[in-house]
Amino acid sequence: MTQALICNEPARLALIEASAVHCAGPDEIPASCTVCWVSGRRHDWPQLLTRLKNLGITSVLVSPLLQEREMQLAFLAGARGYCGETISRRQMDNILSTVSQSGIWVPESLLVRVVGNLAAMAEFKRHEQDEHTLTEREKEVTNGILDGQSNAEIAAHMRITERTVKQHISAILRKFGVRDRVGLLLKLGHFEKLS
Helix, strand or coil: CEEEEECCCHHHHHHHHHHCEEECCHHHCCCCEEEEEEECCCCCHHHHHHHHHHCCCEEEEEECCCCHHHHHHHHHHCCCEEEECCCCHHHHHHHHHHHHCCCCECCHHHHHHHHHHHHHCCCEEECCCCCCCCCHHHHHHHHHHHCCCCHHHHHHHHCCCHHHHHHHHHHHHHHHCCCCHHHHHHHHEEECCCC
């Protein structure tokens, strides 16, 4: 998988730079490029993301400071991923895997907030869960997710480890046939206009 990096200060993104071709702009991206990382420190990142989308290149915005509004703008501009500058090698590999398979990458801290905000909307109503599908513990974990809690918060509330929470979440996602928390939220709820 060929990667490119568009940024003004490649030293700040050393991990990504080690795996990607550094480019000054879209015109320098190799034809074989499948994923392009774009620095959020560039003032023209929204235009770059739109241009990359139009070129059929998957893009990820790498932000110096994770912000919900910036993330929303990045996705509106065409990004498939949003992450901070301090990602680990493992996170980078996960991001690449996700966006390469047409998925969307969102940092867990922002995902929890977005799902929590969505679940708190007055227009959101939960569907009744299929009582025969989930165990009691899985129902507790599901309710924690729907309330916008992080894995750590669910673990503390249930007095179990985060690893156990992750195992429950994997089972829940598999049972509902969804890939992530957002998919679960959409599967379990629906939106109606207020009357």
